[in-house]
Amino acid sequence: MPAVLWKEDMSRLAQFNWVGVIDYIPALLQGLYYTLLVSVVGLIIGFILGAIFGLGRISRSRIVYSLSTVYIEVLRGTPVLVQAIWIYFALPLIIGFNIPSLTAGIVVIGLNSGAYIAEIVRGAVQSVEKGQMEAGRSLGLSQHLTMRYVIWPQAFKRMIPPLGNQFIISIKDTSLLSVILVPELIFQGRLVASNHFNAVEIYTTVAIFYLVITLTLSKVLNVMEKRLTH
Amino acid sequence: MIIRVSDLHKSFGDNEVLKGIDCEVEPQEVVCVIGPSGSGKSTFLRCLNMLEEITSGEVVIDGKSLTDKNTNINEVRTEIGMVFQQFNLFPHMSVLENISLAPRKVRSLSQQAVRDRALKLLDKVGLGDKAEAYPAQLSGGQQQRVAIARALAMEPKMMLFDEPTSALDPELVGEVLAVMKQLAEEGMTMVVVTHEMGFASEVADRVLFMDAGAIVEEGTPQQIFKAPTSERTKSFLNKVL
Numbered sequence: 446m447p448a449v450l451w452k453e454d455m456s457r458l459a460q461f462n463w464v465g466v467i468d469y470i471p472a473l474l475q476g477l478y479y480t481l482l483v484s485v486v487g488l489i490i491g492f493i494l495g496a497i498f499g500l501g502r503i504s505r506s507r508i509v510y511s512l513s514t515v516y517i518e519v520l521r522g523t524p525v526l527v528q529a530i531w532i533y534f535a536l537p538l539i540i541g542f543n544i545p546s547l548t549a550g551i552v553v554i555g556l557n558s559g560a561y562i563a564e565i566v567r568g569a570v571q572s573v574e575k576g577q578m579e580a581g582r583s584l585g586l587s588q589h590l591t592m593r594y595v596i597w598p599q600a601f602k603r604m605i606p607p608l609g610n611q612f613i614i615s616i617k618d619t620s621l622l623s624v625i626l627v628p629e630l631i632f633q634g635r636l637v638a639s640n641h642f643n644a645v646e647i648y649t650t651v652a653i654f655y656l657v658i659t660l661t662l663s664k665v666l667n668v669m670e671k672r673l674t675h
Numbered sequence: 676m677i678i679r680v681s682d683l684h685k686s687f688g689d690n691e692v693l694k695g696i697d698c699e700v701e702p703q704e705v706v707c708v709i710g711p712s713g714s715g716k717s718t719f720l721r722c723l724n725m726l727e728e729i730t731s732g733e734v735v736i737d738g739k740s741l742t743d744k745n746t747n748i749n750e751v752r753t754e755i756g757m758v759f760q761q762f763n764l765f766p767h768m769s770v771l772e773n774i775s776l777a778p779r780k781v782r783s784l785s786q787q788a789v790r791d792r793a794l795k796l797l798d799k800v801g802l803g804d805k806a807e808a809y810p811a812q813l814s815g816g817q818q819q820r821v822a823i824a825r826a827l828a829m830e831p832k833m834m835l836f837d838e839p840t841s842a843l844d845p846e847l848v849g850e851v852l853a854v855m856k857q858l859a860e861e862g863m864t865m866v867v868v869t870h871e872m873g874f875a876s877e878v879a880d881r882v883l884f885m886d887a888g889a890i891v892e893e894g895t896p897q898q899i900f901k902a903p904t905s906e907r908t909k910s911f912l913n914k915v916l
Contacts, residue, residue: 586776
């Protein structure tokens with residue numbers, strides 16, 4: 446029985462028009478462009494926010510610490526989809542003007558990944574032995590200089606694996622932005638599939654596109670990590 | 676005097692670790708601090724360059740009071756070299772970079788001047804051929820000698836040693852003590868927290884015996900090791916000698 450089913454499945458797969466996908470590749474590539482644009486700009490913003498609020502979580506200042514904690518908890522504690530919908534559909538009613546969907550998408554990815562990256566930054570900085578800061582300070586280096594030349598380079602190396610993880614998660618999260626009309630990969634895929642009734646071919650291709658991005662990223666991060674290790 | 680400590684108290688929460696320390700160190704003097712673990716010797720040493728905040732009392736380094744709000748602690752620390760039990764070399768930097776960092780960034784010396792100074796110091800600690808090595812490639816004794824060179828690169832007026840040989844394999848202790856002894860002979864002002872009684876009796880001008888957060892007895896190595904007056908000193912020395 447299972448063997449027969451398998452055979453049936455295979456023959457059904459073969460009846461799809463896989464070669465025809467080529468016609469829609471330009472549309473998908475345009476989606477890919479927006480996926481990469483939102484990912485790259487969003488993650489750059491996320492990294493900057495993460496560094497600021499991650500260090501904020503280690504700050505001795507109560508206010509800075511509390512602000513950082515609130516930011517992290519709110520953004521980690523609500524779904525990306527809800528954040529996207531809130532910023533695109535709700536926030537304009539409060540501030541009185543519309544936000545272009547691409548901008549909203551970048552802001553969502555930036556804010557959301559920033560919260561996770563902040564925790565990565567905090568963990569990595571705190572994992573550097575206390576003696577390193579003491580050694581720097583005992584030489585007369587200021588807190589700032591010790592941070593910059595002694596702690597941060599060591600922490601950064603330790604951040605790479607979890608950072609890679611977060612980058613991959615955020616890239617996949619960009620697919621949720623189709624809901625707020627960012628013309629990214631799955632948005633384009635749905636347009637094509639609903640017009641040409643080739644859901645299997647298009648959605649499979651879309652999945653492969655995502656896989657290619659994330660696998661490439663994994664590889665790059667691996668090389669980077671090796672380079673930074675003596 | 677170059678170091679003056681008066682009525683120094685230090686508490687961690689409810690735990691009072693230092694209970695009123697008074698102590699003075701003259702330029703070029705070598706003072707060894709001995710005592711059982713938990714007696715507060717390391718905390719005392721770390722208060723001298725404010726790695727520990729001072730709870731009350733006063734520490735005056737080369738005329739500058741550490742508790743004075745107008746004192747720039749970074750500036751004072753450039754005059755105080757410190758060597759740690761765990762070496763604390765910067766693992767992501769070569770030996771040369773370890774030594775050069777502070778002179779470059781704090782003293783703003785030229786790269787060439789710093790390099791010359793670093794290489795000279797490495798020669799002095801017997802590691803002239805290790806400039807390009809990374810800490811992980813060195814033995815504990817070599818790492819500690821680099822740490823000494825790193826501290827000396829700021830040309831400090833005094834050096835603090837916090838159990839510099841306690842983390843070393845026994846066969847590596849000698850090379851570190853030899854460097855310290857040479858430094859003492861050159862006239863460096865040194866405060867050394869140590870368990871090496873041989874070193875203390877040979878090199879120290881004065882020995883402080885600490886117990887339970889106070890200096891119980893102090894004197895020349897002769898007095899402390901040959902004729903201790905306090906019962907606590909006697910019982911400690913009986914255990915370690």
